[in-house]
Structures are given as structure tokens and as C-alpha cells.
Amino acid sequence: MSAEHPVSLAVLAKAPIPGLAKTRLIPALGAVGAARLQRHFTLRALRTTVASSLGPVTLWGAPTVSHRFFQALQRAAVPVALRTQPEGDLGLRMLTALQVGCSHGPTLLIGTDCPALSPAHLQAAAQALQDGADVVCQPAEDGGYVLIGLRQPQPVLFTDMPWSTAAVMSQTRARAQAAGLRLHELPSLWDVDNPEDLPRWRTLDESET
Numbered sequence: 001m002s003a004e005h006p007v008s009l010a011v012l013a014k015a016p017i018p019g020l021a022k023t024r025l026i027p028a029l030g031a032v033g034a035a036r037l038q039r040h041f042t043l044r045a046l047r048t049t050v051a052s053s054l055g056p057v058t059l060w061g062a063p064t065v066s067h068r069f070f071q072a073l074q075r076a077a078v079p080v081a082l083r084t085q086p087e088g089d090l091g092l093r094m095l096t097a098l099q100v101g102c103s104h105g106p107t108l109l110i111g112t113d114c115p116a117l118s119p120a121h122l123q124a125a126a127q128a129l130q131d132g133a134d135v136v137c138q139p140a141e142d143g144g145y146v147l148i149g150l151r152q153p154q155p156v157l158f159t160d161m162p163w164s165t166a167a168v169m170s171q172t173r174a175r176a177q178a179a180g181l182r183l184h185e186l187p188s189l190w191d192v193d194n195p196e197d198l199p200r201w202r203t204l205d206e207s208e209t
Contacts, residue, residue, distance in 0.1 A: 006054060006055030006056070006105065007054045007055045007105065007106045007107065007108060007126035007129060007130070007149070008054075008055045008056050008057075008058070008101040008102075008104055008105060008106070008107040008108070009049045009052070009054060009055060009056070009057045009058070009101075009107070009108050009109075009110070009122065010057075010058050010059075010060060010097040010098065010100075010101050010107060010108070010109045010110075011042075011045050011046060011049060011057065011058070011059045011060065011080075011109075011110055011111070011112065012060050012062075012085065012093060012094065012097060012109065012110070012111050012112075013038075013042045013045070013059055013060070013061055013062070013111070013112045014038060014061075014062050014063075014112075015038075015061060015062065015063065015064075015067040015069050015070065016035040016036065016038040016039035016042070016069055017035055017067070018031035018032050018034070018035045019031045019035075020035075020063075021034055021035045021037075021038035022034035022035070022037055022038045024193055024194050024195075025037065025192075025193075025194070025195060025198070027195060028195035028198060029198075037192075038112065039069060041112040041113065041115060041192070042059075042069075042112045044112075044115055045110060045111070045112045045114075045117070046059065046073070046078060046080055048117055048118060048119055048122065049080075049110070049119075049122065050078075050079055050080070051119040052119040052122040052123055052126075053119075054108070054122060054123065054126050055105070056081065056104075057079065057080040057081070058080065058081045058082070058083055058097070058100070058101065059073070059080045059081070059082055059083070060083050060084070060085045060093070060096075060097045061082060061083070061084060061085065062084070062085040062093075063084075063085075064084045065082040065083065065084045066084075070082055083097075083100070085097075089163065090161075090163045090164075091158035091159060091160075091161050091163065092158070094109055094148070094158055095153065095155055095158040095159075097109055098148075098150050098153055099153045102150055102151065102152055102153050105151075106126065106129040106130065106149065106150070106151045107149060107150060108122060108125050108126060108129075108136075108147060108148075108149040109147070109148050109149065110122075110146065110147050111146070111191075113146070113191040113192050113193060114140070114146035114147075114189055114190070114191040114192075115192065115201055115204055115205070116189045116190055116191075116204065117138070117146055117147065117189060121138060121147065121186065121189070122147070124186055125138060125147055125149050125186060126149070128149070128184040128186070129149050129150075129151050129184075131184075132182065133151075133182050133183065133184035134150070134151055134152070134154070134176070134181040134182045134183070135148065135149070135150055135154065135157065135172075135176050135181050135182070135183045135184070136148070136149040136150075136183070136184045136185075136186065137149075137169065137172060137183065137184075137185050137186070138185075138186040138187070138188070138189055139169045139185060139186075139188040139189075140169070140188065140189060140190065140191050141188050141189070141190045141191075142166060142190075142191065142193065143165065143166030143167060143168060143169055143170070144164075144165075144166070144168040144169055144191075145168065145169050145172065146189050146191050147186070148172075154176075154179070154181065156175050156178075156179050157172055157175055157176065173185075
């Protein structure tokens, strides 16, 4: 990737607070176990973004980056900037992160729920933007997406979206087409949202240890 045209990266993450993080996994892991998994996933997502060597990384934390987990990242000299997510629905929080990132150039946004996401995936998404795509998405198998990237903010892709449903990617695709945006889609990946997703995560985790 050209050093003259870096692609920024934004990571949206909840603090690993029992009862706040990964709530849909609480029936399988308990509140503390779900929070521990959120911590693990967040660290993994940050390692992935930094390893992609694309551009600056910003972690957008909730409910606030004053939480000790986020502050510990800076004390450990993890090369990421910290910003607190704004109030509002997921669409507003995502759009805000992208607006800030896109003020400096193309930006990729991810969450922390896709352990299968690799630096190579991020590099491919960044290349799509640099090759002229207005929007790049990595769909999720459940109908959402695990990554979205923009060259310029596109509010139409985030306003009144049926978040956390199987219609997110299809709606994004339709809205991009209606707005005349060039959308590049990468191969689908899986994420970890529900207890039935845990066996595949454990298999991946074991294969890497």
C-alpha cells in the first residue's frame, strides 16, 4: 500500500464489562465469560489492524474510553488512538467514526466480532478503495457485514438501517446502487454473535495455538 495514501482504520468496541459486552453469549458463557471474550476479541481486532500496516488505527470505545481496559492499552504502548463513541444508534456511531476517518482519506471500519478477519482482508479492502470503489464491504454469513470502508462519508448507508438483522447487507447493497455508488464486495466471513457460533471460534482458536 502506498505510504503517500494511507487508509485509516477504525475499530468499534465495547468495554469488557459483564452485562454490557456480548450479551447474546451470556446464556452460554455467563456475564463474566462473555466480557472476557469481548476483551480477547478486541485485542485480536487491534492486532489485526496494526498488522495490516495500512494507516493510523483509532479505537472507538463505549461507553467511554476512560474505562481501565482502554486506558491499559495506551499504557502498554499499543499504537492506537482512543475516542469515545457518541450517543445514538449503531448507524450514527459508525457514521461518526467514518466521518472522522474520511476527513484524512479512505477509511475502513470494523467491529470486534469477526475473529476470522485477517490483515490480508483489510489490505484487500483498502486496495479496493484505492482502485476506485466508493464503498467496500466484507459481508457476514448472517446477512450483515464485518467490514465497511468508504472514501467519503455516505450517511444514506447508515440512517434508519435495520441493524442486527439479516437485511443489513442487502439494504446496504440496494442503497449503494440507488445512490450511484461503486460497491466492491469481498468474500463473506463468519462472526460470533450467538452461542451456536462458539464452536467454530473455538476450532479457529485451537488451530492458532
